[in-house]
Amino acid sequence: MNNVWGSMAQYDVINWPWPIAVYLFLAGASAGSIIIALLVKWNRHDKEVATIWDAMVKAGALISPLTIIVGLILLILDLGKPLSFYWLLISYNFESVMTLGVIALFLYTPLSLVFTALIFEDVIKKNALLSIIYPVVNYVKSYSKYAKKIEYVLFFLALIVGAYTGFLLSANMSIPMWNSPILPILFLASGISAGIAGNILVGMLFFKSSINKESIKYLLMLDLRVIMLEIPLLCLLFIGMFYSGGAAKVSAMQALSVGNWALVFWVGVIAVGLVAPVVIALTALKNHDYKVKFILFNSIVVLIGVILLRFYIVYAGQIFTGAI
Amino acid sequence: MKKKFRMIHDENLCIGCQACSVACRSENDVPDNVFRMQVQIETKGIFPDLKMNMQRHSCVMCEDAPCVTVCPTGASFQTKDGLVQIDHRLCVSCKYCVVACPYDARFMNPITKNIEKCTFCYSNRVSKGLEPACVTVCPTDALVFGDINDTTSEVYKKAKESNLLYPKANLGTKPKVAFVPNKKGVSYE
Ligand code: SF4
Ligand code: SF4
Numbered sequence: 001m002n003n004v005w006g007s008m009a010q011y012d013v014i015n016w017p018w019p020i021a022v023y024l025f026l027a028g029a030s031a032g033s034i035i036i037a038l039l040v041k042w043n044r045h046d047k048e049v050a051t052i053w054d055a056m057v058k059a060g061a062l063i064s065p066l067t068i069i070v071g072l073i074l075l076i077l078d079l080g081k082p083l084s085f086y087w088l089l090i091s092y093n094f095e096s097v098m099t100l101g102v103i104a105l106f107l108y109t110p111l112s113l114v115f116t117a118l119i120f121e122d123v124i125k126k127n128a129l130l131s132i133i134y135p136v137v138n139y140v141k142s143y144s145k146y147a148k149k150i151e152y153v154l155f156f157l158a159l160i161v162g163a164y165t166g167f168l169l170s171a172n173m174s175i176p177m178w179n180s181p182i183l184p185i186l187f188l189a190s191g192i193s194a195g196i197a198g199n200i201l202v203g204m205l206f207f208k209s210s211i212n213k214e215s216i217k218y219l220l221m222l223d224l225r226v227i228m229l230e231i232p233l234l235c236l237l238f239i240g241m242f243y244s245g246g247a248a249k250v251s252a253m254q255a256l257s258v259g260n261w262a263l264v265f266w267v268g269v270i271a272v273g274l275v276a277p278v279v280i281a282l283t284a285l286k287n288h289d290y291k292v293k294f295i296l297f298n299s300i301v302v303l304i305g306v307i308l309l310r311f312y313i314v315y316a317g318q319i320f321t322g323a324i
Numbered sequence: 325m326k327k328k329f330r331m332i333h334d335e336n337l338c339i340g341c342q343a344c345s346v347a348c349r350s351e352n353d354v355p356d357n358v359f360r361m362q363v364q365i366e367t368k369g370i371f372p373d374l375k376m377n378m379q380r381h382s383c384v385m386c387e388d389a390p391c392v393t394v395c396p397t398g399a400s401f402q403t404k405d406g407l408v409q410i411d412h413r414l415c416v417s418c419k420y421c422v423v424a425c426p427y428d429a430r431f432m433n434p435i436t437k438n439i440e441k442c443t444f445c446y447s448n449r450v451s452k453g454l455e456p457a458c459v460t461v462c463p464t465d466a467l468v469f470g471d472i473n474d475t476t477s478e479v480y481k482k483a484k485e486s487n488l489l490y491p492k493a494n495l496g497t498k499p500k501v502a503f504v505p506n507k508k509g510v511s512y513e
Contacts, residue, residue, distance in 0.1 A: 005362040007357045080419065081416055093398045096420075
């Protein structure tokens, strides 16, 4: 390498490192878990406690605010100037996907906390420590006639939060793997998949419900359908890159074949995250033989796959830009 | 009339001496190991039929600038004259602009944590009627800068007499830095 002009190090920096990948996962899981909790609440919940449905709603109400808050903290800490983050809240550029995301998160995060407070109303009332916020919960409850409308708003915001992370990346024309209209749909779908898996995991571990075979079957089938959707979406992402030719084609070929990131893709994203759940569904979970440990194992592999998908897209996208 | 700045890098006149890059560092306090601009040298061919291409690597001042579109706070903005600048007060260093720039022109200053790039020396020189530091020091006049609306300017004449190309023109970002491609050396394409 001819070095007359000085260091080339600045061009190889991973500008968006692991906290961004983790944030993308957490935001997707948060949106997915509340989407599923709301769907279950609207369509399945029969006010009976100790059903798997009740556990799903509770799990969603717990996962959604926790994951998004941790994600946002990571996001702020990753800023070059974390203490100046407040500018994001007072100075807007409506052309920027990041600004639109900030606005959505600004509404979504408190609303998801309200949802949690209402779902866990009794727990908050009885708990010595939490009961100090009970007046707030009570106040929120006084608006209960709007509850359904607020749930619709929350659902809509969750769809935006789940998809905007994809738009955030796809707005970059300089990175072929990101600059694709598939990414928002792919991220929303895999976020919902993570939401189902997370809700099943947390629901069964912490809100020990009786396992109703029919209901768990419904959820697992739902997850299977989402996974079956993710596989063609991933294919489309790469087919799109191949057909764009030039740098995008080079980028796609390298990302699928070079080094550890190709390994992460084939083993982590495809084998563990997508094929394993399908195999589990067709074997261990067939014939209505729903063993708890298989269901939990299934949830874990799905979650691992979703995390690795985010890591892969974030890193391989920045590394394999197709520039020669 | 509104000014229409252009910078032209004539790769036939450039000798790759890096005087521009050094001038930029001292004019703009650029810390070690990061660069607002470089002239990258690419050697082609097989000995003894060699050809050296000198390519300027810096912000090209896009008219449709991706870095401005993506910036969530408006910290990346265009001046009235269409020059892309960064307001460090508003910038949170989210690095969205760094990943969005198709020309790899931006970086984070390791000391101040601000995002930096070539500014055409706008605040320190051009707004005072001077030329950018790189242009003034170029020993071969490979760099020409000015208002292309002014028909008496050097840059106007240079643009008329040369066959200008724009980097990554296919992206539609409409750069204000043009180059005259290298015709010297062996033809090895
Ligand atoms: S070259 Fe990069 S930094 Fe400069 S204006 Fe264009 S997009 Fe912005
Ligand atoms: S790093 Fe600064 S200038 Fe760049 S997009 Fe973020 S806020 Fe804007």
